[in-house]
Amino acid sequence: MNITVLYFAQLKQNRGLAEESVETDGGTVGGLYQSLAEQHSLGLPIEQIRTARNEVFCRPETPLEDGDIIAFMPPMSGG
Amino acid sequence: MGTSVEDNRRYRRQVILPGVGPMGQEKLRRARVLIVGMGGLGCPAAQYLAAAGIGTLGLADHDEVSPTNLHRQILYPDHSVGTAKVASSARHLRELNPSTTLVEHKDGITPGNAMDILSGYDLVLDCTDNFPARYLLNDAAALCRIPCIHGSIFQYEGQVTLFHPAAGFPCYRCLFPEMPSPEAVPNCAEAGVFGSLCGIIGSWQANEAIKWILRLGEPLAGRLKVIDSREGRDQLLQLQRNPECPLCGDNPRITEINPAEYRFAECRPAEAAGNPVDIDVVEAAALLEEDPSAVLLDVREPHELAICSIGQSLDIPLGELPGRVSELPPGQRILVICQHGHRSRNAAIMLRERGFANARSIAGGIVEWSRQIDGSLPMY
Ligand SMILES: [Zn+2]
Numbered sequence: 001m002n003i004t005v006l007y008f009a010q011l012k013q014n015r016g017l018a019e020e021s022v023e024t025d026g027g028t029v030g031g032l033y034q035s036l037a038e039q040h041s042l043g044l045p046i047e048q049i050r051t052a053r054n055e056v057f058c059r060p061e062t063p064l065e066d067g068d069i070i071a072f073m074p075p076m077s078g079g
Numbered sequence: 080m081g082t083s084v085e086d087n088r089r090y091r092r093q094v095i096l097p098g099v100g101p102m103g104q105e106k107l108r109r110a111r112v113l114i115v116g117m118g119g120l121g122c123p124a125a126q127y128l129a130a131a132g133i134g135t136l137g138l139a140d141h142d143e144v145s146p147t148n149l150h151r152q153i154l155y156p157d158h159s160v161g162t163a164k165v166a167s168s169a170r171h172l173r174e175l176n177p178s179t180t181l182v183e184h185k186d187g188i189t190p191g192n193a194m195d196i197l198s199g200y201d202l203v204l205d206c207t208d209n210f211p212a213r214y215l216l217n218d219a220a221a222l223c224r225i226p227c228i229h230g231s232i233f234q235y236e237g238q239v240t241l242f243h244p245a246a247g248f249p250c251y252r253c254l255f256p257e258m259p260s261p262e263a264v265p266n267c268a269e270a271g272v273f274g275s276l277c278g279i280i281g282s283w284q285a286n287e288a289i290k291w292i293l294r295l296g297e298p299l300a301g302r303l304k305v306i307d308s309r310e311g312r313d314q315l316l317q318l319q320r321n322p323e324c325p326l327c328g329d330n331p332r333i334t335e336i337n338p339a340e341y342r343f344a345e346c347r348p349a350e351a352a353g354n355p356v357d358i359d360v361v362e363a364a365a366l367l368e369e370d371p372s373a374v375l376l377d378v379r380e381p382h383e384l385a386i387c388s389i390g391q392s393l394d395i396p397l398g399e400l401p402g403r404v405s406e407l408p409p410g411q412r413i414l415v416i417c418q419h420g421h422r423s424r425n426a427a428i429m430l431r432e433r434g435f436a437n438a439r440s441i442a443g444g445i446v447e448w449s450r451q452i453d454g455s456l457p458m459y
Contacts, residue, residue, distance in 0.1 A: 006314070008305060009233040010270075010398050018310055041402035048259050056317040057254070057303075071316065073305075075255045078232035078272055079120045079208040 001026060001066035005036065008073040011049065014042050029053055030060025033072055042072075049074045086178065090132055098295045104132060110292045113137035113200040115188050115216055117164040119151040119277030120206035120230045120284060126154065127285035129172045129179045133292075136172065136179050137200060140164045141187035151274035188212065190338035193219035202226045202291060204284050210258045211341040217242060217251035218333055218340070221326055226300075227251070228287045230280040235273045235309035237280035241287050241300040244320070244327035248300035252333075253321040258341075260429075271382070276308045356427050357442040360451050363414050367391075373412040378426045379445075383418065387456045389448060397422045404433055413438040418459075420444040 003022050007015045015036075024032060029051045036042065051060055052071040064070070086104075087094075094104050112133050114121045117140040128136055142164050144155045152164075159167045169181045184196060197203055197219045205216045205227055213229070220227035224245035231238055242250040283304065290296050305314040325332040333340065358366070367373055377384065377392040384394055395403050397417070407413060413435055415423040423440040430438035441448070449456040 009236055012236070013234070013270075014398055014402075018307065018312070037402075041399060043399050043402040045401075050254060052316050055315065057319070071314070073316075075210070075259055076231045076233035076236070076238065077208060077210050077213060078234075078270065079116050079118050079206050079230065079277075 001064065003032065003064060003067075004069045005032070006069065006071040008071065009076045010074050011042055011044065011072050014044075015040050024064065026064055028060060029058060029062045029064060029070055032064060032070060033060065036072075044074050086132070089176075093131065099293060103293045103295075106292050107132045107289065108134040110202075111135040111137070111200045112288055112292075113139060113184075113197065113203040114206055115139045115203060115212070116206035116208060117142075117152075117154070117168050118148065118206060118208055119232065119272060119274070120281040121204070122152045122154040122168065123278045123281035124204055124206060124230075124285040124288075125168060125172055126175060127282060128288060129176045129181075131285075131289055132176065133179060133288075135182065135200075137182040137184055137196070138165045138168055138172075139184035139186075139188050139196065141185065151272060151277045153278070188216060188219075190215060190336050190341050193336055194223065197223045197225065200225060202228065202288060204288060205229045205231075206281065206284065213251065214258050215336070215341045218326055219336055221245070221250050222335070226291055226298075228284045228291075230284045232272055232276060232280060234270055235276060236305065236307050237276050238303055238305045239280055239283040239287065239299060240303045240318070241291065241298050243300055246300070247320065248298075249318050249320040250324065250327045252326045253324045253328075254303070254318055256321070256323075256325055260425075270380070273308060276306070279306060279308065354436070356424055356431070356438075356440050357420070358414065358439040359442050360447045363416075363439075363441045364448075364452050366412065367414065370412055372408075373414060374408060376407070376413050376415045376426070378415055378417050378422050383459070386459045387445065387449075389416065389445065389453070389456075392416070397426055400426055400429065404430065404435075407435060409435070411437065414441055415439065416441045416444055416448070418444045419446055 005020050005022055012018050030046050033046050050073045053062055054069050090104050093099055110133050114125050117138055144159045144164055146160055154168045154171050165183045165185050169183050202225050203220050207213055217227055221244045226241055226243040228241050244250045287299055301318050303316045303318055322329045375392040377394045378397040380396050415426045417423040420443045427438040427440040449458055
């Protein structure tokens with residue numbers, strides 16, 4: 001299935017892009033993060049980010065569906 | 080104080096708006112709004128709130144104006160460097176609108192004063208720049224049952240939302256339940272910040288505050304607005320109240336302000352007696368000369384390295400370090416450097432937790448190195 005991935009803040013910096021399209025066999029939102037984090041050395045463990053599916057924050061164990069837009073967001077503190 | 084414009088002329092273009100009117104203007108006059116953090120977000124927010132006629136505006140910040148603030152903290156003129164932010168901003172806001180009562184909280188918000196200060200306001204703007212302050216404000220606002228309008232920035236990206244558990248909306252801990260470790264997320268000094276973006280996010284915070292007071296439109300509650308100013312993209316992410324939230328959930332762990340909750344872990348087990356994390360620059364320079372196997376690890380960002388660096392360093396930005404520790408030689412001395420010694424300290428502590436017992440942080444960073452060791456390094 002095809003998933004659109006959005007990266008925010010530090011993850012965007014670490015990945016070097018804001019958005020990408022990935023092919024996956026399924027699984028969960030958190031599982032997708034873990035494989036991308038490993039592949040691209042994203043640097044933040046899953047416990048320190050929030051995940052969103054189709055513009056709604058969701059738990060990492062949420063299953064993926066074809067065409068999903070998945071966002072990965074770390075906290076930001078600047079002001 | 081200059082000429083004072085009478086109120087019915089000052090607010091005319093605002094009062095004629097559908098949804099405002101003379102009653103709305105009177106609500107603004109009676110409102111008490113607290114801004115915590117008079118930095119990049121607090122400056123524009125304060126200007127719009129004062130100009131709109133908020134009756135009582137509290138300004139809380141313990142900091143002084145520094146030269147690196149000026150590109151984004153637009154209340155501070157060049158000559159204000161070194162003066163207290165609260166005093167300097169109050170002076171300018173008084174000129175902007177003499178009828179707004181300004182309350183100066185010069186000590187900023189601390190675990191000791193948070194409940195006292197917040198209980199005197201109708202809503203609070205979180206314009207701070209660090210996690211302990213953000214968690215403290217979130218918790219104190221929820222315990223005082225007032226809304227907390229959150230704004231935050233990372234480089235070219237910003238976000239804004241309204242937290243208010245007493246009205247059934249989520250809080251910051253529904254989003255991020257516990258404070259992240261300091262090594263996980265860099266701050267403005269470390270990551271850089273785009274000045275005009277502060278104006279955008281700070282203005283959104285003022286916008287949400289005025290809307291809330293006037294009961295106008297849809298508040299950004301339960302919705303996190305994310306603005307990417309570089310790509311021109313916005314996102315609006317829906318956030319639900321989390322029943323497991325440690326503050327506003329069904330079985331809350333946090334029911335009062337406990338100072339221990341708002342400290343970064345300052346004394347970790349990794350900092351063993353006899354093996355201090357910090358090393359001073361003179362000692363560090365001598366050690367690097369004596370021990371050719373010692374590694375100098377520079378955790379600054381590439382744009383900082385471009386300005387200056389000390390030769391023979393291994394360069395890994397702090398954010399990438401957790402994923403790249405395998406590049407470090409086990410068993411060797413590792414001396415970590417950054418600009419001021421804050422990031423390097425977090426890096427050294429993290430490395431010790433990962434088994435690099437000989438990781439140390441060069442106190443004062445490259446700034447101190449240029450003072451004591453090599454004055455030819457360009458500074459920033
Ligand atoms: Zn909550």
